[in-house]
Amino acid sequence: MSEAMDCERALAELQDYLRQEETPGLGPLIERHLARCAPCFAHASFERNFLAMLGDRATRIRCPDALRQRILEALRHQAP
Amino acid sequence: MPAHHLLFIHEMTHPAAAPADFELEALPHLDTLYRVALRLTGEDAAAQDLVQETMLRALRGWNGFRAGSNARAWLVTILRNTFINDYRRRRREPVPVDLEAVDPWAIYRAVADTDPEGEFFSRIVDARVLEAVDRLPPDFREVLVLSDMEGLGYAEIAAALEIPIGTLKSRLFRARRLLQRELYDYAVAMGYLKPGEAG
Numbered sequence: 186m187s188e189a190m191d192c193e194r195a196l197a198e199l200q201d202y203l204r205q206e207e208t209p210g211l212g213p214l215i216e217r218h219l220a221r222c223a224p225c226f227a228h229a230s231f232e233r234n235f236l237a238m239l240g241d242r243a244t245r246i247r248c249p250d251a252l253r254q255r256i257l258e259a260l261r262h263q264a265p
Numbered sequence: 266m267p268a269h270h271l272l273f274i275h276e277m278t279h280p281a282a283a284p285a286d287f288e289l290e291a292l293p294h295l296d297t298l299y300r301v302a303l304r305l306t307g308e309d310a311a312a313q314d315l316v317q318e319t320m321l322r323a324l325r326g327w328n329g330f331r332a333g334s335n336a337r338a339w340l341v342t343i344l345r346n347t348f349i350n351d352y353r354r355r356r357r358e359p360v361p362v363d364l365e366a367v368d369p370w371a372i373y374r375a376v377a378d379t380d381p382e383g384e385f386f387s388r389i390v391d392a393r394v395l396e397a398v399d400r401l402p403p404d405f406r407e408v409l410v411l412s413d414m415e416g417l418g419y420a421e422i423a424a425a426l427e428i429p430i431g432t433l434k435s436r437l438f439r440a441r442r443l444l445q446r447e448l449y450d451y452a453v454a455m456g457y458l459k460p461g462e463a464g
Contacts (some may be wrong), residue, residue: 244415248299
């Protein structure tokens, strides 16, 4: 695991890495690359903010109470 | 060891969930199911029907659910299958986009000098972000919603969609690129960003 990773490879893995889903074994190599490559490090902040924004936007929508109630009644009607 | 013995052991250690547990296991995921349904169907009434149908099917299939396994991924799989069978043809979908020729990092390059942290993302209101998500081609939209908006793991999503991890990763990669471009164009149009060289 001592070979260095180039920018192209690091960027290709970047978003999966930020979701903790990088190709197995590549995590430390990506980390090392980001630590010593300023352009890729900056790019990582951009992608991290993009993913954080997406995750944050989703959770503000909730299942409507009326639907929840309707489902509960349907479930209890159907259950033996 | 013969396969049926392994299955027996699996059933001993992972018994079928008790019927009474259905509400306990399934109801906490209604928010996720509703949000995914909204993005898949594109409208509230259809999303509500889809969620209700999903829950009724899940209850009927509850015997097949193994206690201790991932109820959210199981429910999402049912929701998606129900959507494909009963709802997909009703939705008018955007025209597929050819991404092959596009520089994947064009958006970052366009903002690197003026907004390297992507501050403009946080200025775009929820409704506009969701509209941009809805304009993604369906194959891209569903993986992006499940992964980046709902936080399901890649393995869960690949299993639910019955696609290889490599296919999932490639769709996600393209979905994120497309969405960044949509949001960038919107931010430029709104004056949040100065137009740059975004390919």
